[in-house]
Amino acid sequence: MRKVTKHKLVKIRSANEARKYGIAATNLKELVKKACSLLKVSNSKVHVCLFEDGTVVTEEYFQNLPDNTELVLLPEGQSWNGLVHDINQVLGLDRGADLIRAARDLLSDERSPKRRRILGDLLRNLTDNSEVENREDDKEWFEGIDARFKTKSAYMKYNCESRIRGYLKEVDGYTQTIPNAKTKSEYKKVVGILAEKLKAARYNGTYFDRSERDDHRLCTEEGWFTCQGAFDESNCVFLHSINPYGSRESRILFSTWNLDHLIEKKRTVIPTLAEALKGNKSGHINVDYFYKLLFTRENLKLVHIVCHKKGAHELSCDSRKIYKRVRRIVK
Structure with a gap:
């Protein structure tokens, strides 16, 4: 009984054309002959490689290829890196x-x-459109954003302000957990002072505003932000960067980036502030110190979501050490 030779179905293209063609062949020689005829290429001194990674296809390799594998026909001596x-x-x-x-x-x-x-x-x-600033020039970027924002910088500034306001809200919310009435009263006074300081600093919205001075913003003049790495790293090992000014998609993706507290806000800074007020009046506490830890770049790092470690931050300045420092700086 004569053995039936099975045809293998593959897709092939030339190095200079993106269009792919389906070919059925029983062996590599037949494939090359049909491909050269179809692509109008001389069948002398050519070879076949994988479209995916440039691996040269031999007869044995060809026989083991799955159907619909994508291949490239190349002149002799030419290699291939598809992407x-x-x-x-x-x-x-x-x-x-x-x-x-x-x-x-x-x-x-x-x-x-x-x-x-x-x-x-x-x-x-x-599709980057970062050079455009005004709403009327990039309506797609402003899709879903309140009409009061006329420029990208104005919205990005508001975006940062909202994050910082959220931190202040967390500080204020901790008031309800303080059992001692006197300590709670003094804590409320500190929250009021922090709120006034933030208001005067425009809630540090300049961090995301590319129109601000170099030392006031976290981005380049063009709007590029670079991940500063995890809390326990000196820089980002993945080299993450993004320009939320470039497109609506990038703006939305940027919302997943975090302003991460090196010394943790909830676990360390806020409880330590409350602890420092036990037996002390608000006027005896160095509020500037806590303001910097809670709301400024002195204790904040901008990080990509991949670099944002949500576990407890094992830093040299833990809660106990911070508290000792607070006691030293009480006025």
């Missing part, structure tokens, strides 16, 4: 609309999660 090649092809286009269209086409036809993530990052950068 780099595709990105170079995209970046070689002149017009912005063509760039974006090409990147979206690549993304829509891509199945690899890693390549999709890289292409997604590329597309976000291609």
Whole structure:
């Protein structure tokens, strides 16, 4: 009985064309012959590699390929790095609309999660509109934002103010946990002082406002923010960065970044403030010290959600050491 040779179905393209063609072949030689004819390429001195990572396909390798594997036909001596090649092809286009269209086409036809993530990052950068500031010039960026905000900087400033106001609300909320009436009364006075200081500092909204001076903001003049790393790291090992001024998507993603307290707000700073007021009046406490720990860059780091460690911060300045320092700085 004659053995039936099974055809293997693959997709193939040339190095200079994004379009892929389906071919059925029983062996590598047949595949090359059909591919050269289809792609109008001379079948002398060519080879086949995987589209995914450039691995050269031998006859044995070909026989073990799953159906619908994506391949590339290359001239002799030419190697292949699919993603780099595709990105170079995209970046070689002149017009912005063509760039974006090409990147979206690549993304829509891509199945690899890693390549999709890289292409997604590329597309976000291609659609970057960070140089535009006013609402009328980038209406998409302002979608879902109250009409009172006319510029990106104004909204980003408000965004930061809202976070800082939230911290003040947490400090104020701790009042209800203090059992001693006198301590609670003095604590309320400190909260009032902190609120006045924040109001005078415009709730430190300048941290997210790219129109502010260099020493007042956490971003570049263009609006780029860089992750400062986890609380116990000197910098971000992943090199996270983002420009929320660039697109609506980036603005929304930026909301997942955290202003993280190195010395923890809930576990350490607030309880220590309450403890320091036991037997002391608000006027005897160095409120500036607590203000800096709660609301300023002296104790805050901007971190990507991946770098935000939610467990207890094991720092050299734990609650007990802070309390000792507070006792030393009581006026």
